[in-house]
Amino acid sequence: MNRIVGWIVAFGRFWYHFIIGDDWTVAAAIAVGLILTAILNAAHIIAWWLVPLIVVVMTGLSLRRAGRKT
Amino acid sequence: MTGPAVVLITTFLASMVEAIEMVTIVLGVGATRGWRSTLIGVGAGFAVLAVVVAALGLALSQVPIGPLRLIVGALLLVFGLQWLRKGVRRVAAHGLAGVGMHPEDEPPEWNGVGFDWTAFVLAFKGVVLEGLEVAFIVVSFGANANQLPIAVVGGVGAVVITGGVGIVLQRFVTRIPRSFLQLVVGILLTTFGTFWALEGLGVDWPAGDGAILGLLVLYVLTAATYITIERRRAFGFEPAA
Numbered sequence: 001m002n003r004i005v006g007w008i009v010a011f012g013r014f015w016y017h018f019i020i021g022d023d024w025t026v027a028a029a030i031a032v033g034l035i036l037t038a039i040l041n042a043a044h045i046i047a048w049w050l051v052p053l054i055v056v057v058m059t060g061l062s063l064r065r066a067g068r069k070t
Numbered sequence: 071m072t073g074p075a076v077v078l079i080t081t082f083l084a085s086m087v088e089a090i091e092m093v094t095i096v097l098g099v100g101a102t103r104g105w106r107s108t109l110i111g112v113g114a115g116f117a118v119l120a121v122v123v124a125a126l127g128l129a130l131s132q133v134p135i136g137p138l139r140l141i142v143g144a145l146l147l148v149f150g151l152q153w154l155r156k157g158v159r160r161v162a163a164h165g166l167a168g169v170g171m172h173p174e175d176e177p178p179e180w181n182g183v184g185f186d187w188t189a190f191v192l193a194f195k196g197v198v199l200e201g202l203e204v205a206f207i208v209v210s211f212g213a214n215a216n217q218l219p220i221a222v223v224g225g226v227g228a229v230v231i232t233g234g235v236g237i238v239l240q241r242f243v244t245r246i247p248r249s250f251l252q253l254v255v256g257i258l259l260t261t262f263g264t265f266w267a268l269e270g271l272g273v274d275w276p277a278g279d280g281a282i283l284g285l286l287v288l289y290v291l292t293a294a295t296y297i298t299i300e301r302r303r304a305f306g307f308e309p310a311a
């Protein structure tokens with residue numbers, strides 16, 4: 001039983017590190033960006049630029065935060 | 071009816087675009103994280119592909135690939151961004167000092183014991199998604215032109231030849247410093263992740279597949295800009311007044 005629980009915890013931890021990593025705000029911003037893109041696309045508004053813009057901005061913000069910590 | 075040569079060339083070239091994306095991901099992940107788990111991921115990906123293709127056959131073209139593109143693309147995007155940030159920080163800190171250094175002298179990205187699930191998942195997803203796209207191309211071109219065996223030769227030939235080129239390139243890629251390689255792979259995963267995730271949402275990219283190159287240029291410029299900013303911050307350089 002303990003082995004199964006341990007396996008589930010390890011599995012969850014793996015996906016947490018894979019998706020969230022060291023900065024949850026980046027993953028959250030990408031998720032919001034994808035949802036907004038879907039909404040805009042459904043309304044026939046050109047939206048391909050939104051996620052790349054979020055990538056550029058969030059990378060800068062995340063690097064700045066990491067720089068302050070060190 | 072379309073001639074066999076046209077079907078062969080069309081499926082070969084269309085499949086090659088997908089195969090290049092597949093091999094790029096596998097090569098980058100293998101060189102950065104190690105080959106054992108990456109190649110097991112590749113093997114598992116091809117095994118799943120073989121089962122799916124054998125089970126569905128021509129019905130494969132009816133499978134909606136959009137949701138798969140969205141899930142795989144979003145996962146590659148968030149993971150690729152982590153490597154992009156790490157790569158920017160490391161290259162900003164050490165420059166390209168590792169160039170010329172023996173790869174074994176650098177700390178590996180992953181040195182745990184046992185199985186590297188990250189390498190496995192990245193390689194597996196790359197192979198399954200791109201392999202399915204090759205299978206779709208083969209089925210749609212082949213069935214529409216009533217030349218399925220020729221289309222299969224075109225698709226499989228593209229994957230085998232691109233894979234062979236990847237094996238040759240592997241020797242050179244492993245000589246690149248790991249910090250710089252992590253930055254390059256981070257940029258590539260972010261590029262493909264952005265492209266696939268938005269395609270999965272049904273977004274029409276300007277210039278179609280050509281948008282991949284546009285995204286690549288944007289993210290390379292972004293990384294170069296942030297490396298400059300990080301170096302200024304770390305070494306206290308102030309812009310001239």
